[in-house]
């Protein structure tokens with residue numbers, strides 16, 4: 001009897017929840033008269049994301065393909081409405097023209113529970129603006145030029161570690177090698193430590209770097225689309241071990257440099273300047289110490305959070321980009337020969353690998369851009385509406401708090417923008433072809449005031465890795481690697497599911 005009553009109560013409760021969700025909570029877009037994708041109780045439209053049936057990039061790619069003609073359309077992430085924007089003019093409005101109405105991403109950020117989440121990607125409003133202004137001088141070409149020697153050294157170490165493998169013509173998993181190379185670069189420049197990952201593939205730096213990127217689909221989706229839930233319950237997003245490891249390394253090395261008056265030309269030095277003075281010394285101009293910028297010094301934890309985000313934002317993205325370049329070049333030997341010819345000529349002209357030499361390699365730049373087009377490491381962009389506005393040329397009224405998603409993978413593989421989109425063709429980035437396209441159809445680094453702050457560094461890091469390898473080795477596709485790749489469903493960054501295996505042999 002009791003059991004029967006209980007079952008009845010549960011059934012009635014479920015019917016009430018279902019009806020309330022379907023007809024009240026999921027009524028938002030219908031009421032607003034905006035085209036939307038029919039949701040399902042209780043996950044809205046993101047059921048396949050939560051169960052890792054598709055990756056985030058593929059999920060929004062599929063939506064783009066089906067509904068792009070609506071220019072903007074509604075979906076639900078759980079019960080929360082989310083506006084997906086596919087039209088390049090509307091994208092420009094959100095990212096740039098109406099930036100004041102969309103200046104935040106709405107990502108998880110809780111400095112009390114998770115101090116390392118107080119970084120540039122996640123911060124919002126004035127805090128973000130102040131920090132962005134402070135960090136911008138960190139990424140000038142002058143500053144990157146000063147760090148070039150570190151990148152070059154890592155490139156050389158990568159080559160010497162692969163020399164013996166190349167002699168036997170063996171296969172390598174190239175993403176792992178670029179991951180080790182990127183970890184050594186960012187550990188050295190932002191944390192002031194030689195992590196030796198190129199030599200020791202499985203050390204603690206690699207371990208914690210990988211742990212940071214271990215995907216837990218449910219928590220990742222929750223933190224990206226409904227971070228309020230984590231903040232409300234004071235649930236930390238970052239693994240405790242990751243926070244401890246990166247904070248301690250940063251803290252120890254800052255102390256060491258300060259105690260021994262060590263000055264190196266790297267990110268860590270610039271972050272120390274932000275802690276001690278509140279600003280980064282410009283490359284050539286003397287700064288007035290009493291100027292208003294000399295306030296708001298960064299605390300140690302705030303600075304550590306920035307070093308951490310340089311790692312988090314720069315390590316996977318740059319190594320993925322270099323990996324996909326080699327994956328495509330291994331399939332098209334004529335393109336590989338062409339890029340090698342450019343590399344050889346420019347290295348010969350400069351006598352060695354220099355910052356200027358790398359920047360003269362225009363074909364290399366096109367190859368990297370084509371890789372970023374076909375495989376954008378960050379496949380979507382996010383914004384939150386920070387002040388209500390009607391999207392120009394539409395009757396879509398966007399209220400404060402509305403989440404916006406921009407499906408980059410969809411745009412960059414749209415055949416009406418990039419004909420034959422699966423073809424890897426660097427000539428798409430010839431000047432005339434770029435000029436003929438809408439500028440908001442190539443967005444691997446985002447756009448507007450919140451564009452990637454590290455894009456210049458990301459390019460140089462990728463180029464040094466590729467030039468170092470391609471000047472010495474030839475790459476071919478190993479049969480173990482599929483064409484096309486199978487995308488890893490669990491990874492937010494666009495990545496190949498089972499890695500990318502190439503055979504490597506000496507060039508000369």
Ligand code: HEM
Nearest residue numbers: 121310313314317318378444445446447450451452454458
């Ligand atoms: C190929 C390499 C890279 C790619 C494809 C990439 C991509 C992106 C994208 C798509 C965004 C979001 C932009 C937006 O919302 O409009 C972003 C933001 C950011 N990236 Fe990168 N990134 C790369 C390398 C780097 C590197 C090397 C660093 C640092 C050393 C870095 C640091 C950041 C930071 C701090 C932000 C947040 C900027 C802000 O909100 O003000 N990125 N990146």
